[in-house]
Amino acid sequence: GENVEQHPSTLSVQEGDSAVIKCTYSDSASNYFPWYKQELGKRPQLIIDIRSNVGEKKDQRIAVTLNKTAKHFSLHITETQPEDSAVYFCAASPTGGGADGLTFGKGTHLIIQP
């Protein structure tokens, strides 16, 4: 089955700086790669996703890049703000929208230092 590795497990950045979280996956059939944000004590929520026919996708301060050859994808957050502090999970799925369930990475705790 799919295996998703996520790094780093903890990331501390100064407010206003950029943050990058990286994930690798093992199943070359995977074609859907979402990112979820989970604030303390809350439920995970989708922040951005990318499909294998696209190399990069942006939404305001967040962007995701995908390298299918190397089987890795990354989340980029620019101009970080205190509300970006949370745990971020990457995930992968070999079915178009994750219908058979997503395989998640272990999460990155992003800390924004004032």
Place this chain on the structure above:
Amino acid sequence: DAGITQSPRHKVTETGTPVTLRCHQTENHRYMYWYRQDPGHGLRLIHYSYGVKDTDKGEVSDGYSVSRSKTEDFLLTLESATSSQTSVYFCASLKGARDGELFFGEGSRLTVL
């Protein structure tokens, strides 16, 4: 958020007792999932359903069973709870196969003593 709720939100039980967690969604989503979340492990899929009475196993299904008799309800049962099943359990739903966005419930914290 999609209308997806879990009950109970918190439960403490003893080893060997049966436990059932309920997930209810009002969005008429076809797909539903149960995940467990543990420190250092992220979210791991226990079971999922792709329609009424249609379910399948995820990566950590041992010791768990599920049932889906109605579109809106997905039950997770621990037949005989063990301490290793102490966790936070999240239910999620997906509208359609290519829709992508999982909508999660609020989570149920289960402690097995």
